[in-house]
Amino acid sequence: MDSAQEDGTCTDVFLVTANVGSLFEDPERLLQLWLHEFLAKISHVQPRFLALHLQEVGGKTYEKSMEYVQEFIRCLCDAPEMGDFTCVHIFMDEDFKSAEHFTALGSLYFVHKDVASLKIWNFLTHSWEESLQDVKDKHIYSGNIETIATKEKSKFPQHFFPECKWSRKGFMRTRWEINGTVIDLVNIHLFHDASNLAACENFPSVYCKTRRRALVHTIERFHLDEQNGTVPFFLFGDFNFRCDTEGVVKELTENLTPHRVQNVKNENDKIHYRNSTGNNVLTVGKKEFSHADHQLKFKEDWLKKFDRELEPLKDVLVEYPIKFVPSYPFEEDPEMPTDYMSTRCPAWCDRILMSPQVHEIIRSDDWTYGMIGEAVCMGDHKPVYLTVRLKPNKGPSDPTGVSQLPESLSNLVNQALNDDSLWMEQSVVDDSNASNSSVAKSRYILMKKGASSPCKEAPDEAGALAIKSDGLDTESAMLLKETTV
Incomplete structure (x- = not known):
């Protein structure tokens, strides 16, 4: 097929990532604004395959906000702009009562009627869904979606989490064959910076290292997945990537004098960087990052x-060049749609990345990487999008097979494992009571004290038996249960 013919049969794909937590915390003011701007973009781009990856579905008060999630889905599906999909x-992962599984991720896919051939992968049978009815029409899965086989979802293991707080972070993967070409689409949400002061200490910060470890863990998992095989993938979500805060502060404070202000009562330390006349130019606190020229700088x-x-x-x-301003943290006030909050150093948290193999299946010279709602309040995160043209019939028809770890990825895995500031010595304890079910598999990970010690968790009954049978000392170790669905 020559390039002209191929160009005519390429599928226009539109990928979007959006952290929507603040929408559901102030739905009356923000929800319709967000939908209007998003739908206007869809109308302009006219894609044939749309993937929308959401993070923090329901917001921080998800127990109260889940009703608005259903309204969001209804408004999106019923919009005239979506009529041809x-x-x-x-x-939609909404089961907030399940601490072991809840990620607050939402992955939404809309396929235009003009797409001639479409398949979706079943991660339990390790094959394509055979029934056309299982692919076509509308399939909305919400609440507890653990048993839905056309997605793979995992919350990061608890020992990955900084400060031992097991929050809703993880990934969700789907696999598609679109006009004969196979891709994985992965929604991901990584850890944030808990303290600006800690982030300033060095680069990479402890938060950066934790994000990298989780990211490497996720990619390694795909490459070692023999049952489902490895295919080109797009990985897009809220990576919470932050700028080199140490470097930013040095850049901004040259010729300034630091003054530390300590508040013993609430441990709210701040550092004020002042010029020769005594005026504050930059203030850095645990949750404050404020510059005198904040909105332009x-x-x-x-x-x-x-x-x-x-x-x-x-x-x-790999990633296409970024030509847009940092996507976070914007003011959540509709009257201040282009202003940044003075809580964090603005950063490109929301990204659309891809495996190097993607370049073989897309028109690499025909893409747009940008932001939605530059002049409209979209919450604290602005959605980020990528348009690409997917070539037809690039396969593979059977993705399964032995996957090998690329050398570059293997080196990253080894670096993460040997980072004493993050990892503690681990040993895997066999779960003698584990079920043979293909739906869920558990393993126990013994965490021994190392350079830093996480908070202890009491092992469950099966874990306690595993410790006892191995003669392990629970006073100097912690047992974690990791379940893969």
Whole structure:
């Protein structure tokens, strides 16, 4: 097939990632604004395959906000702009009562009626769904979606979490064959920076290292998945990537004098950087990052050189050049749609990345990477999008098979394992009572004290038996149960 013919049969794909937590905390003011701007973009782009990855579905008060999630889905599906998308698959992880599984991720896929051939993968049978009815029409899965086989979802193991707080972070994967070409679409939400002061200490910060470890863990998992095989993938979500905060502060405070202000009562330390006349130019606190020229300074080109979290991963993840301003943290006030909050150093948290193999299946010279709602309040995160043209018939028809770890990824895995500041010595304890079920598999991980010690958790009954049978000392170790669904 020559390039002209191929161009005519390419599928226009539109990928969007959006952290929507703040929408559901103030739905009356923000929900319709967000939907209007998003739908206007769909109308303009006219894609044939739309993938919308959401994070923090329901917001921080998800117990109270889940009713608005259903309204959000209904408004989106019923919008006139979506009328030609006749195939819909929606996966909304809303079971907030399940601490072991809840990720608050939502993955929504809309396929235009003009797409001639479409398949979706079953991660339990390790094959394509055979029934056309299982692919076409509308399929909306919400609440507890653990048993839905056309997605793979996992919450990161508890020992990955900084400060031992097991929050809703993880990934969700689907696999599609679109006009004969297979891709994985992965929704991901990584850990945030808990303290600006800690992030300033060095680069990479402890938060950056934790994000990298979870990211490497996720990619490694795909490459070692022999039952489902490895295919080209797009990985898009809220990576919570932050700028090199240490470097940013040095850049902003040259010729300034630091003054530390300590508040013993609430441990709310701050550092004020002042000029020669005694005026504050920059203030850094645990949850404060405020510059005298805050609304202009962080939209300038100088900041981009401090966007460095992807540097060690350049051989395993690629990204188109970023030409838009940092996507976070914007004011949540509709009257201030272009202003940043003074809580964090603005950063490109929301990204669309891909495996290097993606370039073989897309028209690499025909893409747009941008932001939705530059002049409209979209919450604290602005959605980020990528348009690409997917070539037809690039396969593989059977993705299963033995997957090998690329050398570059293997090196990253080894680096993460040997990082004493994050990892503790681990040994896997066999779960003698584990079920042979193909739906859920558990393993126990014994965490021994190392450079840093996480909070202890009492092992469950099966875990306690495993410790006892191995003669392990629970006073100097912690047992974690990791369940894969």
